[in-house]
Amino acid sequence: MIVKKHQSNVTGIEDQIIAMYAKGVSTRDIQDHLSNLYGIEVSPTMISNVTNKLIPLIKEWQNRPL
Secondary structure (H helix, E strand, O other): OOOOOOOOOOHHHHHHHHHHHHOOOOHHHHHHHHHHHHOOOOOHHHHHHHHHOOHHHHHHHHOOOO
16 A cells, blocks of 8 residues: 555655656546556645645746846
């Protein structure tokens, strides 16, 4: 079992979501991939919450001095 009942820290899964997101994979495709590969169900909202953690880092990178 990858994600235990009532577990909130899914760092390994979060890393995979971020990697797929960075490659331009859509939220629904990420959801399908995790379901097919690992047999786990994650909501599109959870995927969005994980990818939204990146927004401050992206903004900081975009606004860096060149």
